[in-house]
Amino acid sequence: MTAARWVRLLVLALALGAVGVGAQAEQAQTSAPAYEPAVGQEGKDVVWVPTPQPLVDKMLDMAEVTPNDYVIDLGSGDGRTVITAAKRGARALGIEYNPDMVALARKNAEREGVAGEAEFVKADLFESDFSRATVITMFLLPDINARLMDKILSLKPGTRIVSNTFPMGDWEPDATARLDSSDGCTGTYCTALLWIVPARVAGTHRVPQGELSLRQPYQKLSGTLRSEGQIVPVEGKVLGERIFLTASGRELHGKMNGKALELN
Structure with a gap:
């Protein structure tokens, strides 16, 4: 066998081997099972449990x-x-x-x-x-x-x-x-x-009804309304920017407009 023919046969064998490896890899990729999560499997911070x-x-x-x-x-x-x-x-x-x-x-x-x-x-x-x-x-x-x-x-x-x-x-x-x-x-x-998420309304506000002072843990409101020399307790809640208050049985509604409280 001449050296040239030996080289040609070697190149052909390598080429066929590469094709075989590629086909095997493609077959392995095609036959790989689809990913299926398991209930309770570990995650970064929690285990996975799907919401019904x-x-x-x-x-x-x-x-x-x-x-x-x-x-x-x-x-x-x-x-x-x-x-x-x-x-x-x-x-x-x-x-x-x-x-x-x-x-x-x-x-x-x-x-x-x-x-x-x-x-x-x-x-x-x-x-x-x-x-x-x-x-x-x-x-x-x-x-x-x-x-x-x-x-x-x-x-x-x-x-x-x-x-x-x-x-x-x-x-x-x-x-x-x-x-x-x-x-x-x-x-x-x-x-x-x-x-x-509640607007931040804690503090003192000048409103048509007088001077309103509010404390705010999350969406709950409490405080006082000073009007015409009287101070009455106030309680209520804030939902988003909407405000709902009760002052001595009187219902007051309003909203936060930026940093200004509008009450009626």
């Missing part, structure tokens, strides 16, 4: 999600909450640390026909920007909710926050709904909690 679909629907109902909203789901998992919000016409973003979950959620959104409205990113909740949200949904543990609370309270007044089952520190919810098997929700996690 009836509760997803209830959470979005309580937040009164419309096509005008921008929904951000914290720890979006398989994407069901984001996808449901997108089906209601809202723009929606899921923040998830597990890249396999992010890829799965994107596939689910594409299958459901809302890939253009449902976005998913791989990110850390504590390093993410929520400021565009009008609605935030979550299914996180109480200590995670508590760590996020200051960030959430700094959002625009009126932003709606909905949690599956778990509270947010000592910030009492504005509404609670519990589902059961008659609603199609079974198991432990069938409670929805709603908060509305």
